[in-house]
Amino acid sequence: MEILHSQILREIGGLSRCVQSISDLKFKEINLQKGQFTFLTRICENAGINQIDLSNLLKVDKTTTTKAVQKLIEAGYINKKKDDIDKRMWRLYPKKKALDIYPFIIEEENKHIQICFHNFSSEEKEFVYKLVKKMRENIENHWKEIKNS
Incomplete structure (x- = not known):
């Protein structure tokens, strides 16, 4: 049987899953579904980003991004606009609703950072x-x- 050389990736994975799980529970209060906050924050921070760049930024496949973006559009958090130059490309922009909750999401993220780095x-x-x-x-x-x- 092969022996695992280090537990570091399992520790990082566990850390990531804990933060993701806590965030998903907390953000239900603002009607964000599982994992949507990561897409929403990156769109707020990169207004005008296209879906390919968003997928690459978050290291997820295009299908996952498409589904998340569609749900965020339906929930009224973001909108899509055709690129002024390349009419085949769509750009993603946060709406007021997204910009209003963005500080709350970042505040929660900062709490997680503070807890993780305690002592x-x-x-x-x-x-x-x-x-x-x-x-x-x-x-x-x-x-x-x-x-x-």
């Missing part, structure tokens, strides 16, 4: 950030290769 020094926080960012960059290159093959 960490500033240096430890920065070190963890640099290490996890480096890990993401390493795997992202592999992800791009796999995705494009």
Whole structure:
């Protein structure tokens, strides 16, 4: 039997699932369905983004993005507009409803950060950030290769 060389990805996965689960429960209060807050925040932060770039930013497939975007449109959080130059491309923009709840979502995200980093020094926080960012960059290159093959 093969032996796992490190538990780090399982720990990161567990951390991610806890935050996702807490967020999904909290954001039910504002009628966001499971995982929609990640799409909504990125659209608020990148007004005019297209769905392909949004998929790449979130590391999800196009079908997942299409479904999430459609639900956010139906819920009145975002709208789609044709690109001024490339009429085949659609751009995503937050509506007032999205911009109104964006601070609440970020406040919740900041609470999770505060809880995760409880009893960490500033240096430890920065070190963890640099290490996890480096890990993401390493795997992202592999992800791009796999995705494009």
